[in-house]
Amino acid sequence: MQQLTEKKKVTIMIAIITAMFFAAINQTIIGVAMPRIISKLGGMDYYSWAITIYLLTSTVASVLVGKLSDIYGRKPFILTGIALFSIGALLSGFSTDIFQLITYRGIQGAGAGIIMSTAFTAMGDLYEPRERAKWGGIMSAVFGVSSVLGPLMGGYIVDHLDWHWVFWIFLPIGVIAFLLIMIHFPKVPKQEGESVDYFGSLFLTLTIVPMLLAFSWAGNGPGKHAWGSWQIIGLFASTIIALIVFIMIERKVKTPVLPLGLFKNSIFTVSNLVGFFLNAGMMGAIIYVPFFVQGVKGISPTMAGYVAMPMSIAMLGTSAIAGQIMTKTGKYKKMALGGLLVMTFGMVLMYFMSPTTPIYLLVIYMIILGLGIGIAMPVFSLTVQNAVAPQQLGVATATSQLFRNLGGTIGIAVMGTVMSASMTAKMTQLSGAMGQVNNPAAADPALAEKLSLFTNPQNLLDQPKIEAALASLPPDLQPLFTHMLDMIREAMSYGITTTFLTGAIVAGMAVIIALFLKEIPLRSGKMGQKPEGEAGKA
Structure with a gap:
């Protein structure tokens, strides 16, 4: 074409x-x-x-x-x-x-x-x-x-x-x-x-589905199973068995659904690994930004959309600019490393947020994060396509999409576990102070029911409900419950910012892997650069 x-x-x-x-x-x-x-x-x-x-x-x-x-x-x-x-x-x-x-x-x-x-x-x-x-x-x-x-x-x-x-x-x-x-x-x-490749397609599906289900269902909360439960272990075991059978099929079949020879190409392999960790860090952390904005800062869902908008605009602008620069220069490695470093820096800054962090600082940190994502995201689909033969474009691009999807899914699951564990640990640490607040409600069931609103961090996401409950309390108890609410916010803030730190670590791993990305000239109509390694053979 x-x-x-x-x-x-x-x-x-x-x-x-x-x-x-x-x-x-x-x-x-x-x-x-x-x-x-x-x-x-x-x-x-x-x-x-x-x-x-x-x-x-x-x-x-x-x-x-x-x-x-x-x-x-x-x-x-x-x-x-x-x-x-x-x-x-x-x-x-x-x-x-x-x-x-x-x-x-x-x-x-x-x-x-x-x-x-x-x-x-x-x-x-x-x-x-x-x-x-x-x-x-x-x-x-x-x-x-x-x-x-x-x-x-x-x-x-x-x-x-x-x-x-x-x-x-x-x-x-x-x-x-x-x-x-x-x-x-x-x-x-x-x-x-x-x-x-019907059998290869079947066992590739049988590899992906239980793995995604395992990461989606593992963790704490309703409908979840512990990481060490028989359900999650069984799903991972099914994944491993299906993967082994899939590899055996792909090594023998004439036209494999996912040619294993592609992974002999270092650019293809490194790009997909970076895409995996980039999405794991990005999706795993960004999904919890609304929790911080609405739960910790008490901002309404509509306003939370406006708070997140500058990050999206920054990502939009830099992704277009990055594409133009790569077209003019034919180079991509510095762009990839620069974007990943800026993204990691943005997540590190978000780790230091607290309930008292001004909204304008949160917006600035999110803009930095958006700038980094916008620079890095377009690079790795391009490097995968540039490194393979034209007749392998479809399977190479689909594999790149697969690694990104897996990274995002696994990142969300792992960050959810990190957030839950961190929040629980912080609430345990603050339990002594919360115990003092519990005393006034000990003999009053109606008051105890209202108290339950202040002990469940999930209710922080429904600010009108919290405000109504607080207004219905006797004036002499309102300061105590406000203090308790502040401690719950602190625990939620600690849990969420810990996920940002985890995301920064994962993004840092993407930076390290990207250092091994080999840069070959981007092919153009005037250039005859051949793809690297086995993946480039027709």
């Missing part, structure tokens, strides 16, 4: 970006709205499944479609992805119970995985890596725009419209994206001599 005119390429890229925006905005709009949706449908015990099933189906679909799109071309798969995502969104809006929502979210997830995998791969079909860099920055910026608009629109819709419109409002964009791809995206002939 690189022989197409520039005007035709730009038209196709607009179609691809429209499809990506459709998937990305529908992901970010759900986060704020989901608690309200669950309150309408019921089934709070199954809340995590609505998120987990989306993650599972998107991860599996994204990696399986990689090799298939190398064989049959990108067009049928990106159209399938848009169709599945649109159907899943439409049906999700018609859900009457939590189980229907989980099922339809699974369909949405499969569509999202296919869209994301094929979109970045299709960009690789259109442009050589050097020209691809600027488009990679623009495509990364799509996620920045979505992360700004999504939460704001999701909150507005559930506050002022029926919740169904969260799923339906962007369906016209899906229709437009489908038509643009169908009309403008060229067909390519099937690669001869290639076959589908």
Whole structure:
């Protein structure tokens, strides 16, 4: 497709970006709205499944479609992805119970995985890596725009419209994206001599699914299992067995779904490892920023969206700029290391936050974090694509997406355990002081019930509820309970900032691994740089 005119390429890229925006905005709009949706449908015990099933189906679909799109071309798969995502969104809006929502979210997830995998791969079909860099920055910026608009629109819709419109409002964009791809995206002939690796695909799925379930279900809290429980150990054991069988199949099959020879390429391997740790640190830490803003600082959910907006804008701007710089210079290693270092520095700064940290400092720290993420994120998809042969673009890009998804999932699970353990330890440390506050309620059941609001950190996320309970207390007890509330905030702050430190350590590991990233010139139409190692062989 690189022989197409520039005007035709730009038209196709607009179609691809429209499809990506459709998937990305529908992901970010759900986060704020989901608690309200669950309150309408019921089934709070199954809340995590609505998120987990989306993650599972998107991860599996994204990696399986990689090799298939190398064989049959990108067009049928990106159209399938848009169709599945649109159907899943439409049906999700018609859900009457939590189980229907989980099922339809699974369909949405499969569509999202296919869209994301094929979109970045299709960009690789259109442009050589050097020209691809600027488009990679623009495509990364799509996620920045979505992360700004999504939460704001999701909150507005559930506050002022029926919740169904969260799923339906962007369906016209899906229709437009489908038509643009169908009309403008060229067909390519099937690669001869290639076959589908059914058994490899099966055991790759059997490797990914139990591993993601193990990390999603492990930890403390409702619906969770201890890390050492038989359920979690059993899932990890299933993962290991399936992985061994998968490797045996891939070493013998003619057309493997994930060619193991790719990992002989140091650039491919290092880039995927960095992507894993980058996402683990980023997703594992950023997901707890709203907890700090709403729980520790007591800011409303709507205002919390505005507090997080500068970080998204910083990420959007630097991702586009980073792409332009890489296109002009043809270099990427300094960009990768610089972005990762800035990201790590931002997380270290966030570790030193406390309940008394001014909001403007929190915003500055988040902007620094966004700047680092925006610089680093576009680099590693580009380095993977630059290091492999054109006929392996699909499977290489899908593998990159797989490592990032795994990193994000594992990061969220590990950070959740760190936060819970740190908060418990801090509350135990403060238990002596809290014991003094408990005494006035000892003989008064009604007062004890109100007291329970102040002993559960989760209630800090519902500020109006806390304020109403505090106002209903006798005036002479309000100072004591306010003091107790401050201690709970301190414990939550300690737990959350400890996750930021953990995220900084994980991001620091990404920096160390990135030091081993070999820099080869970004290929362009005038350059004949061959991919490194075995991965570059046709």
